Amino acid sequence: MSKITEAFKDEKVFISFLTGGDPSKEKTVEYIISMEDAGADIIEIGIPFSDPIAEGPVIQNANIRALSNNINTDDIFDIVEDLRKESNIPLVFLTYINPVFFYGYEKFFRRCYDVGVNGIIIPDLPYEEKDEISENAKNYNVDIISLIAPTSKDRIRMIAKDATGFIYLVSSMGVTGVRNEIKTDLNEIIYEIKSVTNVPIAVGFGINTPEQSKKIAKIADGVIVGSAVVKIIEEHGVDSKQHIQEYVAEMKNATRI
Amino acid sequence: MKEDIKIKICGLKRDEDIELVNKYHPDYVGFVFAESKRKISFEDAKKFKDDLDEDILAVGVFIDHHIEDIFYLIENDIVDIVQLHGDEDEEFVDKLKEFNNNVKIIKAIKMKNKDESNEEDIKKWENSNVDYILLDNGKGSGEAFDWKTIGNIKKPFFLAGGIGSENIKKAVKFKPFAVDLSSRAEENGFKSSKKIAKIMKKLNEVNNVGKLNQTNNGRYGIYGGQYIPETLMNELLNLEEQYNFYKNDSEFKKELQFLLDKYAGRPSLLYFAENMTKDLGGAKIYLKREDLNHTGSHKINNVLGQILLAKKMGKSRIIAETGAGQHGVATATAAALLNMECEIFMGEEDIKRQTLNVYRMELLGAKVNIVCSGTRTLKDAVNETMREWSKRVNDTHYVLGSVMGPHPFPMIVRDFQSIISEEIKEQLFEIEDKLPSVVIACVGGGSNSIGSFYNFISDEKVRLVGCEAGGMGVDSKYHAASITKGKVGIFHGMKSYFCQGDYGQIAPVYSISAGLDYPGVGPEHAYLNDIKRAEYVPITDEEAVKAFEYLARKEGIICAIESAHAIAQSIKIAKKMKKDDIIVVCLSGRGDKDVESIKNYKIAKNGEI
The missing domain is CATH 3.20.20.70 (Aldolase class I)
Known part of the structure; x- marks a missing residue:
């Protein structure tokens, strides 16, 4: 069982996202550790990209902040390297295909293996194009996290059968960002996924309140929160630690009820 | 196979x-x-x-x-x-x-x-x-x-x-x-x-x-593909299926032909530029007058096809990106005609450069959304339109304006634009009873150029030349020459050439022409370049502006600054060619929209017009 899947063994999982290098490399390491302390089970680190087409304004802005700090892919590997001195938490990269392609697939996944990245989410790499990276990802023990959307319908089984790590179930149409309400009938999609795979399911996009966290934890194996955390960093910059910690603790606790 | x-x-x-x-x-x-x-x-x-x-x-x-x-x-x-x-x-x-x-x-x-x-x-x-x-x-x-x-x-x-x-x-x-x-x-x-x-x-x-x-997931060699979020995948597959059905449907073809002939004014003229030819003293120059189409550019060819298709697919809402505003105006026009709700996304920078087109789109009943992210130009307008599409696909079709993006768009747009070369071939056979020696067109995303090239690809003696935006020179940072200076990458749903910086960040690009101001190029062009079937050359702002003025004075035609890039290349090569050689230049659009910015360019450059 992969390190990521293992995280789902005992309880509902809370997955927290931040953009690497926002507001700085050091702070990213610090915030990840504080999220782990607060109960986060898996961390998603965003590798900044100039044109993140699946992101809403909050994460777009975090990408711009990181890039204007001259943060690059090697810096993100440095962050992981530093983090690994103190933490063993499962780590997943979130980025777009071009930075990975540019870096070189083999080199990129070898670096992932060397520094200890366990999975990768690439929103603009759908099932049909997965072969770009599947061999390298497999060779270097990096789970490719598949996304399933409310529009996936007849594609659900095909994607689920091939999934590794966990399945990222996109709660709503559109891009990332805080939403007041999740309207998609997730139960039906989860039921269908479960009929073909035991790979755990985590739900993301729009989740930001403990109530939502609690609701999702009842039907899925994990909850993913991104924009809400990034928003805290946007607001508090280098002084976000305590705010993040409190928020993550509250969200994680909600999954336990 | x-x-x-x-x-x-x-x-x-x-x-x-x-x-x-x-x-x-x-x-x-x-x-x-x-x-x-x-x-x-x-x-x-x-x-x-x-x-x-x-x-x-x-x-x-x-x-x-x-x-x-x-x-x-x-x-x-x-x-x-x-x-x-x-x-x-x-x-x-x-x-x-x-x-x-x-x-x-x-x-x-x-x-x-x-x-x-x-x-x-x-x-x-x-x-x-x-x-x-x-x-x-x-x-x-x-x-x-x-x-x-x-x-x-x-x-x-x-x-x-x-x-x-x-x-x-x-x-x-x-x-x-x-x-x-x-x-x-x-x-x-x-x-x-x-x-x-x-x-x-x-x-x-x-x-x-x-x-x-014959495209395997829409591949042209290694280029193309469908690199797009899962949310949009079913819609793209649906689009491909519907398109493959309707493109052979006689009713659809009839309706589209009717719109092209009776509304857009096709076939467009193939005009012998006699003054230019005499002045340059080399090859005969013909201009394919896409500028004379309704709405003033080749964009209408694709837009009528896609919006008619969207209507057949049961969509009621159209969204589109625009750079110079030509595609936005064409889209708003066809949406008005075919009674579809329409929203256009346009970068803030481009809105400043093309205020008149913004008003045109609004006049036609479209809502124009200002895009303030990134470089605030065409690339960001595409980002924002894709984001919008992923929010609402059920009733909405995204009319992509160029031969770019995820499959099946490069194919669909190419097919709808290929009427340009179909007509050139027929018209030139009629007049000269032969094939052209060279076909020249400007390349941003590459829709008028692929349209001009397509039916000549198998005629290997016909040289195909695409003119990229060389801006202030391809050795400066200010250009949009993605084939000349870019590297292979994956962005906006396709594998192709992109101007990009270290670590694969998409680079800000520049051109005097808002329509060529895009960091990538359609995947079929990338392929034609690699197999050496087409050549791609950069044309600077300066060269384009000179050609813009030259054409106005010699032929009485004010062309789009985009098309002036192609004219510039024809001026460069015509002299060196034989008198029985024939150059066909695609005049992709008319230049009213550019008159003011060219004036400003001249003032900034020389302090006078």
């Missing part, structure tokens, strides 16, 4: 006929041994076969011949394939196979008219040992039977009878393995070089189109 449709030329009877086929190289030729005006002797056949190019296969055509005769012809290598037209039965076929198992056998079936069924005959031979079936009217009259009676035939079949250059494209739609030509390749009872040339050309076109259309 889809096989090319093969061609057989039947009824050769003179030495000249053999010379002809050796020149045009059909896959098969037919020697008729049955009673007919095309009957030849075994001796003639032997001589013809000796002279025939080795890779053309000789088919012997027989009606109830003695089997020993056929054995003789096979044994002496005079025929490679046996075609049976009489009452030969399955036993006869089996005997031939026993004699030589390598000899392929074609069994001809006389297709009856509509009221009677051919099913029994076809079924019988489908389940026999013959290799191919040949469908013919059986009268040898050179008339075609009603091809609609062709059902789903399990064996590869030859389609024969009454096929010529006029109907060969229609014939291949019935998916024959090969087309069989005889009387319509003749003039005064003899095989005609001119007619065969015409037929071969048409068939090559069909086969080449087939090849280019």
Whole structure:
């Protein structure tokens, strides 16, 4: 069982996202550790990209902040390297295909293996194009996290059968960002996924309140929160630690009820 | 891989006929041994076969011949394939196979008219040992039977009878393995070089189109693909399916043709730029006047097609990105005409450069959304339109304006724009009776250029030149020359060339022309570049502005600054070419929109106009 899947063994999982290098490399390491302390089970680190087409304004802005700090892919590997001195938490990269392609697939996944990245989410790499990276990802023990959307319908089984790590179930149409309400009938999609795979399911996009966290934890194996955390960093910059910690603790606790 | 449709030329009877086929190289030729005006002797056949190019296969055509005769012809290598037209039965076929198992056998079936069924005959031979079936009217009259009676035939079949250059494209739609030509390749009872040339050309076109259309997930070599969030995948697959249906739907084609002819004003003129030609003193220059289309650019060709398609798909809302505003205006126009809700996304920078187009779109009932993310130009407008689409796909179609983005967009837009080269070819044949030496067009995403190139791709002697935005020079940071200076990457749904910085960040690009101000290029161009079928050259702002002024003064045409990039290239090369060479430049749009910014450019540069 992969390190990521293992995280789902005992309880509902809370997955927290931040953009690497926002507001700085050091702070990213610090915030990840504080999220782990607060109960986060898996961390998603965003590798900044100039044109993140699946992101809403909050994460777009975090990408711009990181890039204007001259943060690059090697810096993100440095962050992981530093983090690994103190933490063993499962780590997943979130980025777009071009930075990975540019870096070189083999080199990129070898670096992932060397520094200890366990999975990768690439929103603009759908099932049909997965072969770009599947061999390298497999060779270097990096789970490719598949996304399933409310529009996936007849594609659900095909994607689920091939999934590794966990399945990222996109709660709503559109891009990332805080939403007041999740309207998609997730139960039906989860039921269908479960009929073909035991790979755990985590739900993301729009989740930001403990109530939502609690609701999702009842039907899925994990909850993913991104924009809400990034928003805290946007607001508090280098002084976000305590705010993040409190928020993550509250969200994680909600999954336990 | 889809096989090319093969061609057989039947009824050769003179030495000249053999010379002809050796020149045009059909896959098969037919020697008729049955009673007919095309009957030849075994001796003639032997001589013809000796002279025939080795890779053309000789088919012997027989009606109830003695089997020993056929054995003789096979044994002496005079025929490679046996075609049976009489009452030969399955036993006869089996005997031939026993004699030589390598000899392929074609069994001809006389297709009856509509009221009677051919099913029994076809079924019988489908389940026999013959290799191919040949469908013919059986009268040898050179008339075609009603091809609609062709059902789903399990064996590869030859389609024969009454096929010529006029109907060969229609014939291949019935998916024959090969087309069989005889009387319509003749003039005064003899095989005609001119007619065969015409037929071969048409068939090559069909086969080449087939090849280019042949995309594995929309691949052009390594380029293209569908790199897009899962949320949009089903919609793209749906779009591809619907498009593949409607592009062959006669009702759809009729409606689109009507709109193109009666609304957009097609065909657009192919204008001989005589003053320019004389002034430059080299090749003849023709301008394909896409600027004269309704809304003033080639964009309308694609937009009418896509919005009509969207309507057929049951969509009620259209969204689109725009750079210079030409695609936005065209989209808003067609949406107004076809009664669709319309929203346009435009970068803040471009809105500043093209205020008049913003008002035009609003006048046409579209909502214009200002895009303030990233570089606030075309690239960001595409990002934002994609984001919007992923929020709402059920009732919304994204009318992508160029041959870019995820499959099937590069294919759909290319197909709708290919009318440009289709017309150029026809018009130029009419005037000059020949192909152009060079076709030149500007390349941003690459829609007017692929439209201008497409029907010439298989005519390898025609040079295809795309002009990229060289901005302030490709050695500066300020250009948008993605093929000249970019690297292979994956962005906006496609693998192609992109201007990008370290670590694969998409680079901010620059051009005086908002329509070429895009960091990537359509995947088919990337492919044409790599296989060296097309050349791509950068043209600077300075060169484009000079060409813009030159064309205005010489020909009285104010063209879009985008198109002026292509004009600039024609000025560069015309002088060095011969007088009987022909350059066709695609004048993709008109220049009213640019007059003010060119004025400002001149003022900034020289302090005066």
